[in-house]
Amino acid sequence: MSPSGAGVAAMRTCVKFCLLVLLSVTTSLSDRHPKRSTEDDANNFSVHVEKNGAYSLRVGNKTWLYSAPPFFNSDGVTYKENLKLKSIQTANGTDAFGKFEIFSFSYQAGVSEIGASIKTYEGHPFVLFSQVYLNGANNTRAANVNYAISGFPSFLVEDMETDAGVVGYLAYGGMMCGDTEKKMGIFSPDGFKITSGLAGGPVALFDGSGDTLVISPANRFMAASNWHSDNSEDGHLLQYGIMGGVTTVPANTVMEFIVYYSSGGINRAFEGWGSYLRQAYQRTDYYVRNDFTNNYLGYWTDNGAYYYYNTEQNKTYQQTMLDVKAYADQVNIPYRYWQYDSWWYYKGVGSGVKTWWARPDVFPDGFQYLYNKIGHLPATAHNRYWSSDTTYAKENGGKYNFVVGPMVSVPDDQSFWDDLFRNSSSWGLYTYEQDWLNKEFSGSEALLSDVDLGARWLNQMADGARKNNMSVQYCMANSRHIMQALENSVVTQARASDDYSPGSAQWKIGISSIFAYAMGIAPFKDDFWSTTVQPNNPYHDTEPHTELQLAASVLSTGPVAPSDMIGHTNVTLLMRCCNAEGLILKPSKPATAIDDQIYMKALSDRPGPDGEVWSTYSNVSGLMFGIIFVPEITGQHSITPHKAGFSQMTKTLMVYEQHTVTEMSAFAEESPLLISGCNTSRPCIYHATPVLKQNPTVVLLGELSKLVPVSPQRIISIDVGDDITMKLQGVPDESIDITFSVDSRLQTIGCAFGSSRMATLQLNARKCA
Ligand SMILES: *[C@@H]1O[C@H](CO)[C@@H](O)[C@H](O)[C@H]1NC(C)=O
Ligand SMILES: *[C@@H]1O[C@H](CO)[C@@H](O)[C@H](O)[C@H]1NC(C)=O
Ligand SMILES: *[C@@H]1O[C@H](CO)[C@@H](O)[C@H](O)[C@H]1NC(C)=O
Ligand SMILES: *[C@@H]1O[C@H](CO)[C@@H](O)[C@H](O)[C@H]1NC(C)=O
Ligand SMILES: *[C@@H]1O[C@H](CO)[C@@H](O)[C@H](O)[C@H]1NC(C)=O
Ligand SMILES: *[C@@H]1O[C@H](CO)[C@@H](O)[C@H](O)[C@H]1NC(C)=O
Ligand SMILES: *[C@@H]1O[C@H](CO)[C@@H](O)[C@H](O)[C@H]1NC(C)=O
Ligand SMILES: *[C@@H]1O[C@H](CO)[C@@H](O)[C@H](O)[C@H]1NC(C)=O
Ligand SMILES: *[C@@H]1O[C@H](CO)[C@@H](O)[C@H](O)[C@H]1NC(C)=O
Ligand SMILES: *[C@@H]1O[C@H](CO)[C@@H](O)[C@H](O)[C@H]1NC(C)=O
Secondary structure: OOOOOOOOOOOEEEOOOHHHHHHOOOOOHHHOOOOOOHHHHHHOEEEEEEOOOOEEEEEOOEEEEEEOOOEEEEOOEEEOOOOEEEEEEEEEEEEOOEEEEEEEEEEEEOOEEEEEEEEEEOOOOEEEEEEEEOOOEOOOOOOOOOOEOEEOOEEEOOOOEEOOEEOEEEEEEOOOOOOOOOEEEEOOOOOOOOOOHHHEEEEEEEOOOOOEEEEEEOOOOOOEEEEEEEEOOOEEEEEEEEEOOOOOEOOOEEEEEEEEEEOOOHHHHHHHHHHHHHHHOOOOOHHHHOOHHHHEOEEOOOOOOOOOOOOOOOOOHHHHHHHHHHHHHHOOOOOOEEEEOOOOEEEOHHHOEEEEEEOOOOOOOOHHHHHHHOOOOOEEEEEOOEOOOOOOEHHHOOOEOEEEOOOOEEEOOHHHHHHHHHHHHHHOEEEEEEOOHHHHHHOOHHHHHOOOHHHHHHHHHHHHHHHOOOEEEEOOOOHHHHHHHHHOOOEEEEEOOOOOOOOOOOOOOOOHHHHHHHOOOEEEOOOEOOOOOOOOOOOOOOOOOHHHHHHHHHHHOOOOOEOOOOOOOOHHHHHHHEOOOOEEOOOOOOOEEOHHHHHHHHOOOOOOOEEEEEEEEEEEOOEEEEEEEEEEEEOOEEEOOOOOOOOOOOOOEEEEEOOEEEEEEEEEOOEOEEEOOOEOOEOEEEEEEEEEEOOOOEEEEEOOOOOOOOOOOOEEEEEEOOOEEEEEEOOOOOEEEEEEEEOOEEEEEEEEOOOOOEEEEEOOOOEEO
């Protein structure tokens, strides 16, 4: 079956710690402890390479993946059976990530000299694969752009079982952060059905015990593809290489791929994988944390919004936007920025953008006039693919280098982006929303055939934004675009599901948020209505689940984006998001679907929740306040802190549901929480809160009028000594109530903020000033 099966008498080289594997103690499934360290995981994950170039990946002593033969296209030929392995060499070395051991393969594919390697690091639970056309290659294009022109690594897709049971998968795919075509199922020739190629994404394999592998490109994200082939000739393979449309490979184009292992489950595996990649690319979270439009409430006009290609009767967009602003001021909704969707600029051939400037029929007095009138609110402004007749291209009389194609044009000029953003700062551009990323990419022959243009396009865009103190939101992004943001820290937010439409289930971003969070990007749910009925709306629809919409938005840590008709905002509901000036009170990380939700879906025989169960936490002074969000569940589900992803919470926990604050109970591995009675009309939010002191037992419930009652945006620090002292921040004239439970009795302390914007709460004295 497999080339590395036991019958093969070959040199079996242990890349990593084989002895340790053999000596490792076998524990029963139920004993498997979630908290193995990264080093433990590194010691337990190994690659085995044979003399003929075959390799396999093992967790403990179990092989999870067997290699399939590599292949490389050159001069119109696919070299596979006739690919010549010239040599294998091993070496040890040290780089920024520490000590490594490397296997280097040398192949000949016609005239093309090929290098490939497998590298493992001491203490790091991942394997890096690389492939390179050393002297380049011509005429490499595959029969289909969704194939690859090279394959290394390449894995067999076969029935696979570990001690814990069959192995399942989660494969991101499609657009919106891998959400729209994500797939889950059994990893087997019949069960493995993923979107691969241009719209492919990271793939995770898991057996439900915690053991998880994450496989993805590790560099040149715009040019790398996975290719799931399942034809009779090759068999069922998962291969990694250069995307299928590439025609010519320049010499020394190194492609890297990673397989990352964690024993801590799917969420942990993606966190570890993302953490390595973010470190490798020095992606900083500075921009995400300081992104104005991630942090404050804004008003939205995109698809699903009341005013999406829709104005007040007989009024221009200019007047309509000013009327929305006047309404918001009248009812005290602190919108801090405005989103302008695709209705405001000039369109050309194929409805692409011709000139990214406001049309006079939309804003008769110009965008700058509106910006002044609306109180200088920063803008999030939408853009789509550039049309073939875009006025910026030299070909069309403009000043800038574009690759003009019949469908779309691609800017290839740093000064274009620098100028576009500088010019746009005159009307307040703060977040550039690049939509239609998938169409711009797949619609451009230049982007599909070139190994560098895709990265250059996105890097120039981000660089222009960075120079102008702006951030970037990705929309309709394939996984490749999302991963390219590892090089672009100013990409702070990305849509994580399809467009909003009132009443739809596009709020289900719990799984795509795992990917976004790993990349350090805030996932965005898209806009929503805060009241059910909005008269004469263009969709002829209603939104029955307004609280769910708001909760999914706030818990995402991305933009919170109401899009109501004038006069139809539920201000009481909406203001549960924020402080009095629109600062979003949110958790410390995006809420993500718990592992059991995915196991349940992928591995049919596992007990998991039949529905959506996401978790997150707020971290204040190192104290962890857990949140379990249950927007939809059939029947009931029993969950422990570990299953909720709270294994790092070391304190004794209490738990309560937001609707029944007084019904608090202990929450521990031996005292699980029974989730039930949650539905989209009445989503449950359970709060797991640490016992701060004993005798009497004190727990902090926080600001119960908010969706996230304990958030770092409100509570700056908590000091637990003889007294409990908290530093809080707020807005001048804002008054809030902070609730504690002391021996199960609720105690509420009022805090009022003055010009200092700070207050100090002391529990013993019951005061806050
Ligand atoms: C491999 O693991 C299985 C189950 O965990 C165990 O029964 C077996 O003894 C192990 N084999 C070796 C060589 O360690
Ligand atoms: C290695 O992995 C196997 C399989 O998950 C597990 O049974 C074993 O306890 C692990 N060993 C260590 C040292 O983590
Ligand atoms: C690399 O180091 C490992 C152990 O640290 C050793 O077993 C191996 O022989 C070394 N390989 C080479 C090529 O030096
Ligand atoms: C590719 O084509 C170019 C131009 O004809 C040629 O110079 C180069 O040697 C070719 N590369 C290979 C690897 O054949
Ligand atoms: C809009 O214009 C039409 C035609 O001029 C007119 O009949 C209608 O009353 C106007 N509606 C409003 C709300 O002003
Ligand atoms: C920026 O504005 C200048 C001056 O009006 C104009 O010449 C240039 O074409 C604009 N560039 C872009 C990309 O908007
Ligand atoms: C960007 O922000 C920095 C710091 O606030 C400021 O010094 C700089 O002038 C700003 N640059 C632009 C182009 O606005
Ligand atoms: C507004 O939201 C609050 C809180 O969810 C709810 O109790 C109230 O019924 C809502 N009002 C309207 C008019 O929808
Ligand atoms: C929580 O915050 C503290 C600093 O206050 C930090 O040291 C710790 O790593 C954080 N923990 C998590 C899980 O984010
Ligand atoms: C949702 O749950 C609540 C509370 O359990 C229940 O009263 C209500 O009937 C449920 N609604 C639907 C539509 O199932």
